[in-house]
Amino acid sequence: MPTQTLSDASSSRSGAPSPASSHQHAPRWHPGSWSERSAGQQPEWPDADALAASLAELRRRPPLVFAGEARRLTELLGHVCAGKAFVLQAGDCAESFELSTADQIRDRLKVILQMAVVMQYSAGLPIVKVGRIAGQFAKPRSSATETRDGQTLPVFRGHIVNDIAFEPEARMPDPGRLLQAYNTSAATLNLLRAFTRGGYADLRQVHDWNQEFVASSPAGRRYEMLANGIDAALRFMNACGLDTDDSAMRQVELYTSHEALLLGYEEALTRTDSITGDWYDCSAHMLWVGERTRELDGAHVEFLRGVHNPIGAKLGPTVTPDEALALCEALNPNRIPGRLTLISRVGAGNVVESFEPILTAVTDAGHPVVWQCDPMHGNTYSTEDGVKTRHFDAILAEIRQYFAAHAAAGTWPGGIHLEITGDAVTECVGGGDELAQHQLGDRYETMCDPRLNGRQSLDLAFLASDLLASAGNGAS
Ligand code: PEP
Ligand code: CO
16 A cells, blocks of 8 residues: 555545535535435434434544545556556455454455456556455445345345344444444554555565465466466566565555445545645545445435545446436546546446447547446346356456447446455356356355355456457557
């Protein structure tokens, strides 16, 4: 992670909104202006006083990330916009308080580093690394309640709200969890900062990122060969007298992101930057608005339009080109490259019909967006036994169609957005191991959507880097 001084973000919430943050014709923005709009997907907190106390406490806590870091990510995403880099955004669908242990965090980092180095080496392009990590605790749901055997309880909305156990007490939204989410994010970030700066992410450790479960697969063996190639390249550079002890070799920049869903939490962590006077949501470097909450006049878009972090918007198969353009105008009126990432998640088979018209409209309007493909959320289905899964082939197919759409339009495919884990879980079918449907029960551990396991993630990294290498050649 980048080095930053504390002076980059003050903990003050006071100060006038900066004019640059507001849409020219839109009403004045302030961190709480979202509450004048309708906000979907917010829990029904049973105790208003307890909620207010948690939010007040959060406002007193230090920022989790600094404004300067968020600005640096915007700059890097600006390089993606210009076709000079590619972004890998990946991690859990829903992080868990219990699984935020040191080993778990290290293993989640490992798989991201491993995938990124595969893509960077194969395609010869810088890979901007953004984790769905250190704050991805809130989930949008299709229904507010869940009924089992005649009993109806509030739905599980992520660990920042309630617990997954189907029991009345566990499912009751608990504002104390907002502080637990903050604390878990802080502890996770602390370890990530140590790992990414303290030698663990050193390119000379590239073999160590290959975890046992992954290493024994064909993709794991291919990775070993690639890692040997990196060793050889480093030896060659040393022999030439080049310094391979440089921080560029020893450290990586890993940025954090999550869906900005619980607006009270996000508002409480929104601070003015003491250098620029601009507002930043200091809960993560990048925030995105989900497919279920991206209405133009809704509270989530209102909140995100005023913070200066790089932001994303998920676009499902029903979004029209006009809606996509309106989102670009609302979220990036000053057309800053790297500010806005449009994340299409239309599903394999819908790319030509749903995504291509958007790609054309936004490109023709001259909006500088980072394009990103989320091949996960449009390809989810349930087995006859009601197990939510995704097929590796559909995931790959959507990525292929997405690259093809960009090749035809002459635009840069930007990045991919994935739900992954380094663990040997059995949540998605297919991949190099051809994980079968009947194996889904073996290790199905996700609290929300099915993730690619470590082997499937590495398989996908190799396949995506082949596509990326050809896209890079086409662009040059
Ligand atoms: C997610 O990213 O986990 C998610 C809920 O995505 P979407 O908003 O695209 O459905
Ligand atoms: Co998900």
